[in-house]
Amino acid sequence: MPMNTNAPEQIMTPGRRLRCRVLLLSLLFILSPASGMAAEAAGGRIATLADTAQAFHAVAQQVKPAVVYIHVRKQMERDSSDAAADEFFNDPSVQRFFGDTETDRKKDSDARNTSYGHGSGFIINAGGTILTNAHVIDRATEITVRLVDGREFAAEVIGKDGKSDVALIKIDADKLPVLPLGDSSSLRVGDWALAIGSPFEMIQTVTAGIISATGRSSVGISEYEDFIQTDAAINPGNSGGPLVDIRGRAIGINTAFLTQTGGYMGIGFAIPINMAKVIAERLQKNGRMTRAWLGIGIKDLAPDKLRTLQLSRQFASAALVSTIDAASPAASSALRLGDVIVAMDDVPIAGAADLRNRIALSDPGSRITLLCYRDGRQFPLSITLGEK
Known part of the structure; x- marks a missing residue:
C-alpha cells in the first residue's frame, strides 16, 4: 500500500522522547509484580485495621452490659456561715417577716446543703455487687444505679476505702451480666x-x-x-x-x-x-478495709547508693528503713534503722511504694520474708505482720 504523503510527519523531539519513556516506565510499574505486591500489602494493612476495629467492637459489646451509671445525692459539708444562717432564720422575730413554715425552711436548708454527682461502676457478680471509686459515693445520702437496659435501682454501700479510693456497693437484683476480672x-x-x-x-x-x-x-x-x-x-x-x-x-x-x-x-x-x-x-x-501492718517508715534508696551495694541485676530498686514504730512487729524483729530491703517473699520490690502496698495487702497475722542488706551483708528476715 502506497504511503500517504499527506499524513503529518511524526517528529520525535528530545522532550517527546522523555515523555514517552516516562509513560512507558509508568505502564511497566503498573503492570509490574512489585506494584501488585504493594497493592497486596496495602490490602493486608486494611484487613489488619478492620480486624482491630472488629476486636474493639466485640469487646465493647461484651463489656457494656456490665457497666453501670451511678447518680449520687450528697450531703454537703456545712460551715459556720450555714449554722449562723439557720439560727437567724429560725429566730421567731425574723420568721414573721417571711411567712414560711418550718417545713419550708427545712426544705430550703436541705436544698442549700445538697449536691449531686455521677460516676460509673461495673458489676462483679450476678447478685448485684458493683465496684466503683470511693470518691464517687463519698458523703452519699442516696445512690441510684442505672443498668444498660434502663432499669434503675437504689444502691447500698457495702464498704469503702478512702485510702485506696475503692468502694463496693450493691443493688437488689439478680441474673445480671458480670464483667470478668483479669490479671x-x-x-x-x-x-x-x-x-x-x-x-x-x-x-x-x-x-x-x-x-x-x-x-x-x-x-x-x-x-x-x-x-x-x-x-x-x-x-x-x-x-x-x-x-x-x-x-x-x-x-x-x-x-x-x-x-x-x-x-x-x-x-x-x-x-x-x-x-x-x-x-x-x-x-x-x-464492711471495712483491714490492712497488714509492719510498723516501718521507708523511702526509695538513691540510685548512687544502690550502686554501692553491688546488688544482683535482678534488684533494680530498694527501700531504705528510715523509721521503726515503737511496739510494732518491726520493733520486735531484728530489723534495724538503715537496713535496705530489696525483696519480699522472694519477689524483688519496685521501690518503697511497691513494698508498702504489698505489705498492706497481705493478710494481717501472716508471716512475710524480707531480703535485707546491712553492712555489706545480705540476709533474709521473717516477720509476722500485725493489723492496721
Whole structure:
C-alpha cells in the first residue's frame, strides 16, 4: 500500500522522547509484580485495621452490659456561715417577716446543703455487687444505679476505702451480666486498653488507648497508689468504670486524669484490678478495709547508693528503713534503722511504694520474708505482720 504523503510527519523531539519513556516506565510499574505486591500489602494493612476495629467492637459489646451509671445525692459539708444562717432564720422575730413554715425552711436548708454527682461502676457478680471509686459515693445520702437496659435501682454501700479510693456497693437484683476480672500483674506497656463509663453523663461511652505505664505512685490521688497509666480518654464521670484489656477483662478501675485545662490530656490513671480485688474481698467480708501492718517508715534508696551495694541485676530498686514504730512487729524483729530491703517473699520490690502496698495487702497475722542488706551483708528476715 502506497504511503500517504499527506499524513503529518511524526517528529520525535528530545522532550517527546522523555515523555514517552516516562509513560512507558509508568505502564511497566503498573503492570509490574512489585506494584501488585504493594497493592497486596496495602490490602493486608486494611484487613489488619478492620480486624482491630472488629476486636474493639466485640469487646465493647461484651463489656457494656456490665457497666453501670451511678447518680449520687450528697450531703454537703456545712460551715459556720450555714449554722449562723439557720439560727437567724429560725429566730421567731425574723420568721414573721417571711411567712414560711418550718417545713419550708427545712426544705430550703436541705436544698442549700445538697449536691449531686455521677460516676460509673461495673458489676462483679450476678447478685448485684458493683465496684466503683470511693470518691464517687463519698458523703452519699442516696445512690441510684442505672443498668444498660434502663432499669434503675437504689444502691447500698457495702464498704469503702478512702485510702485506696475503692468502694463496693450493691443493688437488689439478680441474673445480671458480670464483667470478668483479669490479671493486672501481666500488663505490658503498649498493650491495648479500653475505658468504658459515663463521662459528662454520656452514658456507655467507650474510648481506646494503650497501657502507658504501670506502678505509678506519688501521684497525690490516694494514700496507697500503684496506678496503671493509660492514654485511653478518661474524663469526669468515668470514675469507677472499668479499664479493660482486648479480651474484655477488667484490668483496672478508672480513677483520675491529669489535666491543666479541666479536660482530657492523654494521661489517665486506673487502680490495678489485683489491688481492687483484695480490697473488695475485705470490704465484702468486714464492711471495712483491714490492712497488714509492719510498723516501718521507708523511702526509695538513691540510685548512687544502690550502686554501692553491688546488688544482683535482678534488684533494680530498694527501700531504705528510715523509721521503726515503737511496739510494732518491726520493733520486735531484728530489723534495724538503715537496713535496705530489696525483696519480699522472694519477689524483688519496685521501690518503697511497691513494698508498702504489698505489705498492706497481705493478710494481717501472716508471716512475710524480707531480703535485707546491712553492712555489706545480705540476709533474709521473717516477720509476722500485725493489723492496721
